[in-house]
Amino acid sequence: xxxQGLFISFExxxxxxxxxxxxxxxxxxxxxxxxxxxTREPGGTPLxxxxxxxxxxxxxxxxxxxxxxxxxxxxxxxxxxxxALQRGEVVLCDRFTDATFAYQxxxxxxxxxxxxxxxQWVQAVPxxxxxxxxxAKAEPLLQQPDLTVWFDLAPEEAAQRxxxxxxxxxxxxxxxxxxxxxxxxxxxxxxxxxxxxxxxxAAQAREAVWxxxxxxxxxxxxx
Ligand code: TYD
Numbered sequence: 001x002x003x004q005g006l007f008i009s010f011e012x013x014x015x016x017x018x019x020x021x022x023x024x025x026x027x028x029x030x031x032x033x034x035x036x037x038x039t040r041e042p043g044g045t046p047l048x049x050x051x052x053x054x055x056x057x058x059x060x061x062x063x064x065x066x067x068x069x070x071x072x073x074x075x076x077x078x079x080x081x082x083x084a085l086q087r088g089e090v091v092l093c094d095r096f097t098d099a100t101f102a103y104q105x106x107x108x109x110x111x112x113x114x115x116x117x118x119x120q121w122v123q124a125v126p127x128x129x130x131x132x133x134x135x136a137k138a139e140p141l142l143q144q145p146d147l148t149v150w151f152d153l154a155p156e157e158a159a160q161r162x163x164x165x166x167x168x169x170x171x172x173x174x175x176x177x178x179x180x181x182x183x184x185x186x187x188x189x190x191x192x193x194x195x196x197x198x199x200x201x202a203a204q205a206r207e208a209v210w211x212x213x214x215x216x217x218x219x220x221x222x223x
Contacts, residue, residue, distance in 0.1 A: 003034065005085030006222060007143075009096035011186060012151030013179045014172045015158030015165075016202045021151070021213050022092055028214065028223050029090050037084040040094035041072065045079050048072035056169040062110040069100055070118040077123065077143060090222075096145055097123065098189045103171060106185025107178050144196060147220070149213060150186055153202040155179035 008025075010018045026038055042052040051072040055065060073096075084091050097119055105112045123142040155176045162172060190197040198216040202209055217223040 003088040005088050006090045006147075007081065007085055007093070007145045008091065009093045009098065009145040009148045010151070011095060011098050011102070011148055012153065012202060013102075013155060013158050013182050013186075015160075015162035016151035016153040017161070017206065017209065018094065018149075018151045020206065021149075021210055022094055024210055025213065025217070026092055028217070029092075032223055035087070035089045037080065037089050037091045039076070039080055039091065041076060041096055041099065042069055043072065044076040044081075044093070045072075048076045056171070059170075062104060062108050063114070065108075066100065066104050066110055066115060066118060069104065070122045073097065073100075074122045082143070093145070096148070098148055098150075098186060101189050102182045102185030106188070107171075107174070107182040109181075144193075146196075147216070148190075148197050149216065150190060150197055150199045151202040151209070152183070152186070152199050155183055157203060 010022055012018050022038070026036055029036055041048075042055050043049045051068050054060075055068055055072075060068075081091055081093065100119075101112060101115055104110045105115050120140055120142065123144065125141040125143050158179060159176050162168070190199060200209060200212050200216075204212070214223065
């Protein structure tokens, strides 16, 4: 019997330090014999990577930004994420839709109703895959991560870690107040769907953060 696909996303404000832990998890899953798809948003396909360059570098109005991000997400889901999950792979995705609610919604103040609508258009799962009980619900079934690991770090601390690290992009160059709103945005998303989230205290030393991350996967029986 083939293994179940697993869709994991990683979130947090810029500077929270998710990259090294994604790499370590990839290693741990490979060691456990799982086939991996390692990907990111915005991006993950040739088209979505082109859209990423625009989103991270060009000034644009918030609706344009949200539409481009969800267009990239649509392409990514259709050509990479969904096929990988159907093959039974582990998909490790550096950011997904929670980032849009946190950055575009809470950070930039864009209308979250519109984001919810775009989320439903882009992530709706075709009815044929839904059980009778699921289709009977008012809300359509959405393709969401099985687990979202949220690296939670105070914006002041993240800013210190980022200082001088490299040339900042459009979001990284935002003031601390912006990242406070983004962090609140992540907290609201977690509150709305607590089962899906694992909040990690990213203020700890790197090794302690890794032990916490690893423990989440061990306790779920995934590693
Ligand atoms: P990030 O994931 O931190 O990649 P890197 O490690 O290369 O910097 O950068 C992506 C940036 O895009 C980050 O600042 C958050 C932003 N972003 C949004 O604003 N909305 C989104 O929906 C996503 C996925 C990312």
